[in-house]
Amino acid sequence: MNETLDNHIAKLRSKRKISQQRLADAIGVSRKTISTVETGRFTPSVVIALKLARYFEVPVERIFELELID
Amino acid sequence: MTTQVNVKPIHEQNYLKDNALIKLLFGGVFTIDGIVTFFELATWASLVLAYAAFAMLIGALFYVFKVFTNKVRKETSKYDNFQDEYLNHINMKGYKYAFNSAFMSLNVILAVTVFSGDLLAVFSPKDFCQLVLGLVCISYSLPVLYMLKDTEDE
Numbered sequence: 001m002n003e004t005l006d007n008h009i010a011k012l013r014s015k016r017k018i019s020q021q022r023l024a025d026a027i028g029v030s031r032k033t034i035s036t037v038e039t040g041r042f043t044p045s046v047v048i049a050l051k052l053a054r055y056f057e058v059p060v061e062r063i064f065e066l067e068l069i070d
Numbered sequence: 071m072t073t074q075v076n077v078k079p080i081h082e083q084n085y086l087k088d089n090a091l092i093k094l095l096f097g098g099v100f101t102i103d104g105i106v107t108f109f110e111l112a113t114w115a116s117l118v119l120a121y122a123a124f125a126m127l128i129g130a131l132f133y134v135f136k137v138f139t140n141k142v143r144k145e146t147s148k149y150d151n152f153q154d155e156y157l158n159h160i161n162m163k164g165y166k167y168a169f170n171s172a173f174m175s176l177n178v179i180l181a182v183t184v185f186s187g188d189l190l191a192v193f194s195p196k197d198f199c200q201l202v203l204g205l206v207c208i209s210y211s212l213p214v215l216y217m218l219k220d221t222e223d224e
Contacts, residue, residue, distance in 0.1 A: 028079070029079055029154055029155065029156070030080065030083050030154045032083065032154075032157070032218070033079070033155055033157075036156055042156055044155060
């Protein structure tokens with residue numbers, strides 16, 4: 001059984017109408033970090049996950065989701 | 071207790087990019103020098119490669135100067151650690167590629183010397199070091215530069 005990490009950062013961003021750069025500045029990372037996390041090319045640490053959750057004011061589970069693939 | 075200097079991610083990104091460019095240019099110089107020494111090329115081909123190597127050397131020295139004036143250098147050069155996670159990740163990935171390419175090429179050379187020692191007699195220790203260094207530098211910098219390439223902000 002495989003697992004993939006899905007995220008809803010792009011959706012949350014577009015809801016709040018903020019750019020990747022603005023989000024990156026707000027949580028103190030590079031825009032590259034945000035864009036690669038969004039596209040699933042890079043899995044961030046718990047620290048970044050918690051910073052994102054704090055920024056969007058939602059639980060971490062609302063941002064990241066572990067999907068099981070049979 | 072650890073103290074952490076606040077460095078902007080964009081400065082770290084520029085530092086990593088310049089560092090990768092230095093390694094790519096020096097890698098090119100080493101490889102070209104190795105090729106020119108090892109293969110008996112026509113005079114014009116040697117000249118073209120020598121000019122290319124000289125241009126690369128000038129470019130590398132320019133980036134060395136740029137890196138030395140970057141304020142991020144003091145913080146990152148100590149442990150080669152970036153505060154930004156993704157930049158740290160691609161830096162480590164570059165080292166992984168560099169290690170694997172050095173490991174594989176040295177294994178191949180070792181195997182060749184076991185079966186036919188004469189084949190490598192034409193290599194001087196200087197040529198050998200240059201070719202391996204060139205390979206290591208290029209295999210570090212290419213993946214780093216590829217992963218740093220710009221994408222549009224969405």
